[in-house]
Amino acid sequence: MAKVVETKETKKRQEVNRIIRAEDQWEPIGATPMPEITDLRNWDMRLLKTYKPWYAPFCDLCCFCTYGKCDLTECRRGACGIDISGQQGRIILLACCMGMSAHGGHARHIIDYLIEKYGEDLKIDLGDSVAVEAPHIRTVLGLKPETLADLRTAIEYVERELVHLISSLHTGQEGSYMDYESKALHASMLDHVAMEAADIAQIVGFKFPTSVADTPLVDAGLASLDSSKPIVLVVGHNPASSTNIIDYLRENDLYDKVEIGGICCTALETTRYSDRAKIVGPLSRQLYYVRTGMADVIMTDEQCIRTDIAEEAKKVGSALIATSDKACYGLEDASERDVDEIVKEMVEEGKQFLILDHEKAGEVAVKVALKLAPKRKKELISEAEAQELAKACRECEMCERVCPNLFSIGHGIRQVAEGNFEPIREIFSQCIGCGKCEEECPRNVPIFKIMQVAASKETFKVRAGRGPIMDTEIRNVGAPIVLGTIPGVIAFVGCSNYPDIDDVAEMVEEFARRKYIVVLTGCAAMVAGMKKDENGLTVYEKYPPSFDAGGVVNVGSCVSNAHITGAAMKIANIFATLPLRGNYEVIADYILNRVGAVGVAWGAMSQKAASIGTGCNRVGIPVVLGPHSSKYRRLYLSKKGEDDWTVMDGRKAELVDTGEPSPEHLAYVTESKEKAMVLIAKLCIRKNDTPQGRAVKLNHYISLYKKYMGGGLPEDLDLYVRTDKDLPIVYKREAMAYLKEVGWKPKPVLSLPTLIGTYPSKVSLEAVIH
Amino acid sequence: MVLPLHRVNVLTGIKSAKVLEDPAEYAGWIRRAKRPLLVLGPKLAEISLNGKSLLEYALEIAKAANIPTCATAHIKGKMAELGATPDCQYDLVEIANRLNDPEWQGVRKEGNHDLVILFGMRTDMGNQALSNLKHFAPHLKTMTLCKYVYPHADYSLPNFRKDEQWKGFLENLITSLKEEK
Ligand code: SF4
Ligand code: SF4
Ligand code: SF4
Numbered sequence A: 001m002a003k004v005v006e007t008k009e010t011k012k013r014q015e016v017n018r019i020i021r022a023e024d025q026w027e028p029i030g031a032t033p034m035p036e037i038t039d040l041r042n043w044d045m046r047l048l049k050t051y052k053p054w055y056a057p058f059c060d061l062c063c064f065c066t067y068g069k070c071d072l073t074e075c076r077r078g079a080c081g082i083d084i085s086g087q088q089g090r091i092i093l094l095a096c097c098m099g100m101s102a103h104g105g106h107a108r109h110i111i112d113y114l115i116e117k118y119g120e121d122l123k124i125d126l127g128d129s130v131a132v133e134a135p136h137i138r139t140v141l142g143l144k145p146e147t148l149a150d151l152r153t154a155i156e157y158v159e160r161e162l163v164h165l166i167s168s169l170h171t172g173q174e175g176s177y178m179d180y181e182s183k184a185l186h187a188s189m190l191d192h193v194a195m196e197a198a199d200i201a202q203i204v205g206f207k208f209p210t211s212v213a214d215t216p217l218v219d220a221g222l223a224s225l226d227s228s229k230p231i232v233l234v235v236g237h238n239p240a241s242s243t244n245i246i247d248y249l250r251e252n253d254l255y256d257k258v259e260i261g262g263i264c265c266t267a268l269e270t271t272r273y274s275d276r277a278k279i280v281g282p283l284s285r286q287l288y289y290v291r292t293g294m295a296d297v298i299m300t301d302e303q304c305i306r307t308d309i310a311e312e313a314k315k316v317g318s319a320l321i322a323t324s325d326k327a328c329y330g331l332e333d334a335s336e337r338d339v340d341e342i343v344k345e346m347v348e349e350g351k352q353f354l355i356l357d358h359e360k361a362g363e364v365a366v367k368v369a370l371k372l373a374p375k376r377k378k379e380l381i382s383e384a385e386a387q388e389l390a391k392a393c394r395e396c397e398m399c400e401r402v403c404p405n406l407f408s409i410g411h412g413i414r415q416v417a418e419g420n421f422e423p424i425r426e427i428f429s430q431c432i433g434c435g436k437c438e439e440e441c442p443r444n445v446p447i448f449k450i451m452q453v454a455a456s457k458e459t460f461k462v463r464a465g466r467g468p469i470m471d472t473e474i475r476n477v478g479a480p481i482v483l484g485t486i487p488g489v490i491a492f493v494g495c496s497n498y499p500d501i502d503d504v505a506e507m508v509e510e511f512a513r514r515k516y517i518v519v520l521t522g523c524a525a526m527v528a529g530m531k532k533d534e535n536g537l538t539v540y541e542k543y544p545p546s547f548d549a550g551g552v553v554n555v556g557s558c559v560s561n562a563h564i565t566g567a568a569m570k571i572a573n574i575f576a577t578l579p580l581r582g583n584y585e586v587i588a589d590y591i592l593n594r595v596g597a598v599g600v601a602w603g604a605m606s607q608k609a610a611s612i613g614t615g616c617n618r619v620g621i622p623v624v625l626g627p628h629s630s631k632y633r634r635l636y637l638s639k640k641g642e643d644d645w646t647v648m649d650g651r652k653a654e655l656v657d658t659g660e661p662s663p664e665h666l667a668y669v670t671e672s673k674e675k676a677m678v679l680i681a682k683l684c685i686r687k688n689d690t691p692q693g694r695a696v697k698l699n700h701y702i703s704l705y706k707k708y709m710g711g712g713l714p715e716d717l718d719l720y721v722r723t724d725k726d727l728p729i730v731y732k733r734e735a736m737a738y739l740k741e742v743g744w745k746p747k748p749v750l751s752l753p754t755l756i757g758t759y760p761s762k763v764s765l766e767a768v769i770h
Numbered sequence B: 001m002v003l004p005l006h007r008v009n010v011l012t013g014i015k016s017a018k019v020l021e022d023p024a025e026y027a028g029w030i031r032r033a034k035r036p037l038l039v040l041g042p043k044l045a046e047i048s049l050n051g052k053s054l055l056e057y058a059l060e061i062a063k064a065a066n067i068p069t070c071a072t073a074h075i076k077g078k079m080a081e082l083g084a085t086p087d088c089q090y091d092l093v094e095i096a097n098r099l100n101d102p103e104w105q106g107v108r109k110e111g112n113h114d115l116v117i118l119f120g121m122r123t124d125m126g127n128q129a130l131s132n133l134k135h136f137a138p139h140l141k142t143m144t145l146c147k148y149v150y151p152h153a154d155y156s157l158p159n160f161r162k163d164e165q166w167k168g169f170l171e172n173l174i175t176s177l178k179e180e181k
Helices: A002-019 A041-050 A084-118 A135-141 A148-167 A177-206 A240-251 A265-273 A283-292 A309-316 A339-349 A358-375 A383-390 A398-402 A409-417 A422-430 A436-440 A447-451 A471-483 A503-513 A522-528 A558-575 A584-594 A607-618 A627-632 A673-683 A691-708 A729-741 B023-032 B054-064 B075-081 B092-099 B123-136 B163-180
Strands: A052-055 A217-220 A231-235 A259-263 A278-281 A297-300 A319-322 A460-463 A489-492 A517-521 A552-556 A597-601 A623-625 A634-637 A646-649 A654-657 A667-669 B036-040 B069-071 B115-119 B141-144
Touching: A041 A052, A041 A177, A041 A584, A041 A607, A052 A084, A052 A177, A052 B092, A052 B123, A084 A148, A084 A177, A084 A240, A084 A558, A084 A607, A084 A634, A135 A148, A135 A177, A135 A558, A135 A584, A148 A177, A177 A265, A177 A558, A177 A607, A231 A240, A231 A265, A231 A283, A231 A358, A240 A259, A240 A265, A240 A297, A240 A358, A259 A265, A259 A283, A265 A278, A265 A522, A265 A552, A265 A558, A278 A283, A278 A522, A283 A309, A283 A447, A297 A309, A297 A358, A309 A319, A319 A339, A319 A358, A339 A358, A383 A409, A383 A447, A398 A409, A398 A436, A409 A422, A409 A447, A422 A447, A436 A447, A460 A522, A460 A552, A471 A558, A471 A691, A489 A503, A489 A522, A489 A558, A503 A517, A503 A522, A503 A673, A517 A522, A517 A558, A522 A552, A522 A558, A552 A558, A558 A584, A558 A597, A558 A607, A597 A607, A597 A673, A607 A623, A607 A667, A623 A627, A623 A673, A627 A667, A627 B123, A634 B092, A673 A691, A691 A729, B023 B115, B023 B141, B023 B163, B036 B054, B036 B092, B054 B069, B054 B075, B054 B115, B054 B163, B069 B075, B092 B123, B115 B123, B123 B141
Parallel strands: A217 A278, A231 A259, A231 A297, A259 A278, A297 A319, A489 A517, A489 A597, A517 A552, A597 A623, A623 A667, B036 B069, B036 B115, B115 B141
Antiparallel strands: A052 A634, A217 A460, A634 A667, A646 A654
């Protein structure tokens, strides 16, 4: 029997070896090249032992199959046997699979498109300063990708795993919430592989910036587009079509005559391609901007786009072209038709089309915009007009009931009627642009139109996304990050479902000023640049673009998130010389215990955000989420001092009860930005910090606590002080008095903290010693 | 079932809050609890009723019924401005994560709480924390003092149309709790 198993395993391994070209000797192969669902399960279970899933069900029921609906309250089980925790884990896995497949689909599409264009042998070259080109693909698969074909190999692996993961969601499959979580972690790890493959393909295929820090500053804001020119608005995430618009403009000498603006990640991608394109705003400004009618042509691609955008475009007379097979909106497929015919029907008959040929879509967009613009009137309403429109409001508050951000929007409208525009301005900065208020209004008050008077007329500067962190930068900051003297790397990522749009810029400012390394992607990267200080500067103008203490780095779009987790992996690889190849557990363990990185998805909305965050968690990076994210239903929380924080001292091969909850949580939701900032500083603490590094980190933790929590010292300070050398000088006296009061005792300082050796694993303790 | 004001909180399910608006009845439930806990949210400092901040109401309730307080988010700072100190600091999800553990000894180390009163959170996040407790803390009753229906609580106030009604309720609750002392 043992022999049969062995042969099967050997065969499987041979197949893996073939795919990852095991004979290439760039690094030894670790324990888990191309892991399948259960291969990293023990690592997951170890994480989840400390960071237990915390569930807040949105719904008491399950309605997934015809046995149901099943009531899952009070320990009841569904007709299939599942309980409420299992069902939550199942929903989380579903969300993570959706998120991962959105990036996987994006990656697959872009890679196939570029292979068609340039051939599968197009070399992956990320410039002089990025030799470790694909830390995720190297670590997870064990493959060093050299060409577009290798990126396709990575995506094929992701696709194969996805089928198994989704199948486990079927009725009568997985029964344990812990295993659902392990699968969610697996799906989300693969999400980072997919994002990395997508973005490397984009960088190579579209010649996006790489191996550079000071990418251009591009114009941003609702007012950045010159409305006297024809305007093409691109919405979504996939740059295949928007880059073709720019190519067409360049080739036909039209770039001065047409404005290109983007919403959501396509804006970031398009500005990586051409710094003359503009970032109109995050996804929360989508419907608002569409309804202003400023766009002559709207071109959609994929993900996070209003699904009724075709109808909305029609209402305001904007032409619309859909370009993705993921979002066809019921439109006629004109991919094979003649350009001039399409243009004629769009301009004269107001027809909308699906065009899957990206080159053709680009040409059509420009031609239609040029023809349509002179016929259209594009202006925002005046304050007087807004006041008149607002008079219809009876302050019935129906709008407030449906607002996801819980605003008293009716009150703001009523104030406009009375000539006071301040409340509506404030609401606009908190509005996530869903349009539900206007839909609900029994008096048909055009709330979005009225909001035009609230929108800022200013333009801002956002640094174009720069792609991967450079190996040279990692070499410089590796030691200070791991020792703790750079207090942390903080990544502001994700969507714009914020309590307030200004929050992100304020948090970025706080941490950049304190000399953390701040990295950003996606909508968070845009809104960080949409606030000016008293000197009229945005954070991108104020802080250097380098991955170094006090730097503010726009990495790029959603798929660029892989470069952030990738940077943490590169620290393990380049600084600590741990091999990446098929070595996921060792790398994740290193990051969890040594790299003070924290993700902040303050406005996370999408399923992609769920998988991005959960992927960060598997690789050892904690994530802080804004209040809306309580609706994801699941967090990973420890119970701080009450939990067991025993780790292995790698050098002595001894178990040590550190009693130190670092990092305290893996996935956490909080209600206010003030609390978030205090927590972010705390979550940067790692067991590996040197006394000097710990003192720097505690200095910020204490000072932020004093600033936002009304003075005093953090009540859990004693848990993070190992010896008195950990205490920052400025607070030493006060802190010592507190420690004495609570009966603090010195704790061991570890030189090589690791979880390896504390749970069953194929990885030996030697593997973590470098 | 009474609909919550904010539609995001509409219950999909069957176990919904009992909506009460009689302060004496509320006071009765609080009095019957052996180890109640009052959880304070950041909105308490943002809202005031006739010039008196909600935080002051909350502190009066705690005092009248000798209930320990838990400060979430950054409300501790606002309490300090009023010269008050919370009995403990846990964020909303953290306190729920303690309360759902029957072995936890509670803020006063006298055993886990049997009643938790939420006051001053965003309604969406508050309702989610209450969902966690509804499903995973059967040993505990939950109650809210905000002017909105929280379907996942055991006892909730109705959607008060007017702030005066809410103010009246809170004042009468304080009086009832004082009387019962
Ligand atoms: S999947 Fe299970 S819990 Fe869900 S409806 Fe079917 S039987 Fe009920
Ligand atoms: S629903 Fe319409 S009428 Fe009612 S408060 Fe809102 S804007 Fe005014
Ligand atoms: S559009 Fe803005 S104000 Fe209106 S319901 Fe949505 S978030 Fe609220």
